[in-house]
Amino acid sequence: MTLQQITSRVHVETAHLGSNNSIIVGDEQLILVDSPHRPTDAMQWNKTVSAFGETRFIVNTDHHPDHTIGNFWMGGDVVAHRGTRERLLTDAPTDEYLRDLFARIDPDAVALVDDYSVRVPNVVFSEELDLHVPGASLELTFRPGHTANSLLAWFPQDAVIFTGDIVCEAGLPSFQDSRLANWFDAIDAVAEHDFEYLVPGHGDVADRAVVDHYRALGREVVSQVASAIAAGHTRDQACDEIRFEDNIHVDTDEYVGYPDSLVEMFQRRSIARIYDDLVEDPSLANR
Template sequence: MQKVTPQVFTDTTLRGCNPSMVVTDAGVVVVDTPQLPTKAVAMRQEAEAHGEIRYVINTEHHVDHIFGNYYFRGAGMVVQHQGVYDNFMEVTPSLDSFAYAAEAVPTDDPEGEAIFPDRDEYFADPNKGHVVFTGDLTLRVGNHTFELLHTPGHTPGQIAVHVPEERVVFTGDTIFSECQTWLMGSNVTQWLAALDRISALDVDWVVPGHGEVVTRDYLHRQRSNLVDWVAAVTDAVAKGWSREETVERVDFSERYPVDVGQGYMMSHIQTLNAGSLWDKITQGRPA
């Protein structure tokens, strides 16, 4: 894994989120788990080489942040916001989370097929939250503080994990650094407030949900991505464009590539982002 500070590690090279860990003098705290099976197993080994895993914290409920929890069963307590717990591995008409996790394995982790559970095995113990909270929560582990800050917007249960002693914050997908932002299912108004909250932290490093580690300077670029998407679709609605016309014409694919391993999803992301914003704006719901 990449060293962010002497005690903080992350991996920005995997398909899925940036799984991370903080090594304290009283054990290891994991922040999000790798979606791909062999990557999850390898990260657990690497973490345990530094000490006992005390907590596994999830920053959001999206599959690529939580599926790997399965491979961390028995390794400390899983800490989740209520909003993550309630939506954990959700099955909706448009998304079967388990199928989504399974789909990436043959192409991105063929050796993982041997350790990929069947659906019943998985749901018997997916390693869901043991400590579930609302609002914010502070954990102390050895000489380190973990401030779990509720920063909804990208998802309802979104949190940022601020570790002041390391001058680091892990934001989950409140930040997509230099890659496409997924904003279907999001509340952009809340998301902008989340960026304000994070920008008030005195940190040197921002570990995003996807893309390279950045500094606080990047926050305004994430803000622009959100504001520009909403402005473009608001403008489309004002011009009377239909949903189909909006999806066809509003496109930010030139701005950034898609994160590792998901390049084939570029037009899917544009369609989901434009379509979901059009739905919300025309229905008078918050964007």
Template sequence: MQEIVPGVFVETGFRGGNVGAILTDEGLVLIDAPPFPEDARRWKNFLREQTHLPIRAVIMTDSYRDRLLGPFWFQPPLLIAHAATHTAMSSLPGSYAGSVVNALTRDPGEMSGFGSAQLLLPNITFTHQAVLHFGKPALYLYAHPGPTKGSLWVHWPERGVIFTGDSVVVGTPPFVNSDHSKEWLESLSILRRPRFPADVIIPGHGDVTDKEATEPISEFLRLARRRVRSLYKSQRSLSETALVVHELLALFPAPLESELEMVQQRVRTALQFIYNEFRDLELDGLEILEEDEEPGLEIED
């Protein structure tokens, strides 16, 4: 747990992804929250050591499974998310919290620690941009579809600090759970612009970083789109996208042997979403263009 700039706290070692907190005049704003109860207790205790002010809000950067249980441990007055995250969570069955626990751990002792944990629905949502004020600083929330339809960023421009959620991850292939890879690439191009004030990036997974960390994600998405576009236009099946997995894995450090199958499945899932993205274009009667012909898509090869 570290204070990366005055008033911004980050933990990158919890299972389930990175979490952060920003200290405002009126209290703490949490960006995501640890899904495991013991990690949540540690995070809560650390934050209590930093300030006597209360937790005013938790912001969910997306609707990915590992993000869903964390807010329960904090019971925030405000739970803020993109409207698409609210929609996705509203469609889940009441038993889904148990499914999340089963996906997070198989250890009986750990599972018992979750007790009666439930999913909390966001009570504040937005669609494009929002500004959050608890005194100072003003925090800017931007919608950036990519890893999920409801992915968002949290920006403190005066400090050049941005929480990107899984729009940026470090040292591992990205988590793709939506058919918005084109918008994702556009968002990363925006983030890389010299005039965009983001000297410090807190990714969804991995160490605190800077704009250079966006390049491997863009390279992955561009290559995946090229390969899947070629397969789709050649009328190859969805299952044949698996042929590209090893080429994409080579863009990142080799995962641990114990994690290899999980990471391979993550890449297979990404390719399937991108395939469906092209299929939906065709179903909508739109032409599938080559990458350098796509309007609005900045190519930086």
């Protein structure tokens, strides 16, 4: 645990494999942002959170497992965009997938799979939703970008924005559920907020400089794919040739990351997604 207090009411854990996990402390109740990926982290996180008070809401910034698996071990209502609920109801990880994944990233959790079930959001919205607990209010806005159901969470009291994987300080996440136009629009939407602290989906808590840096990383890989298309390379060729640095799913000194096969799949699907979007709209190469 490396729990960091960034304001009087906001605490952030950035050391978990998977998404960053945050606590907004109201006068009596809590609002959480995203839940741990590894079940053993989730159970420990629940103990940590409980020391601050009762959880009223837990917000999922998208449907991906590294933001939602831990819901099962947390309290409160689960809140997300309605698309997140739909994806978790129709396309949640299978037990076989979870056993294989946990065997690598969280061996003690393999035995928990039989009793695990996906805890889907029971409070959903389409465009905007404000969450209120005594002493704290969080503004949620639908902002497709990293996924078609991503959201931004804005805590104006302390000028903190929680971006999920719309902006990641650690580097680029997968593009496989993105559309390029939305991806860049979402980054622009983050920049429009007058924030002091940005809590990314992955990586360290940051300031405004991270937005431009993250946008530049995206432009770099988009430029590579655009050059491949201009050179007449096929989609498969581009997927074979182009890679971006993955600092999110790989091993670190703190934890074991995803197997190489999954990391490779994310890369290929990401390049394919970018390729298809650029073929459809070449002007996106200039975003």
